[in-house]
Ligand code: DX5
């Protein structure tokens with residue numbers, strides 16, 4: 001058993017039955033709930049916000065990983081942390097020169113902080129913030145939708161970031177999000193990813209328990 005955490009993305013869940021969906025993930029062996037927050041501005045899709053995290057907090061003991069795909073995340077991170085998100089991750093592309101400030105704000109609210117980089121952003125942009133990060137999230141699809149194909153350039157980012165994390169701050173988690181399947185998960189884990197986000201691979205599977213187990217590599 002490796003210490004890889006599986007974080008199913010509830011973007012692929014049935015939103016009308018979210019509580020049951022999260023319970024099912026818990027029973028099926030998920031380690032974390034990945035909550036994709038989209039504002040229709042930073043990404044061309046809209047999902048849910050603070051109230052969803054607040055309500056899910058009451059129905060699961062699993063850590064909630066709030067992936068904020070929104071503009072001006074600094075305006076909302078405090079409320080996500082107070083709503084019960086254990087991890088709050090913000091995009092470098094949304095924060096730019098305010099990235100460090102936003103990560104510090106997340107931590108000051110008692111949540112774990114993470115920076116996210118899009119497929120076109122070099123890994124070095126995330127590396128700069130390693131001292132302030134509990135987690136770094138590498139996007140392996142353009143954010144906005146589930147069910148897309150893994151973009152292979154994420155491989156090298158994982159490798160470089162996992163080497164750096166190993167040297168400088170080994171307790172930092174390295175998360176991969178987008179197009180992860182049971183076929184490519186073992187390779188991504190080999191490259192150093194230790195938090196595996198999966199939407200379609202879990203929710204489209206006939207057997208969620210098997211699907212989650214298979215993602216562990
Ligand atoms: C995409 C989201 C992902 C998405 C992953 O913007 O950040 O978390 O749900 O979905 P799959 O695993 O289907 O690529």
Ligand code: ZN
Pocket residue numbers: 009034035036067177197
């Ligand atoms: Zn996500």
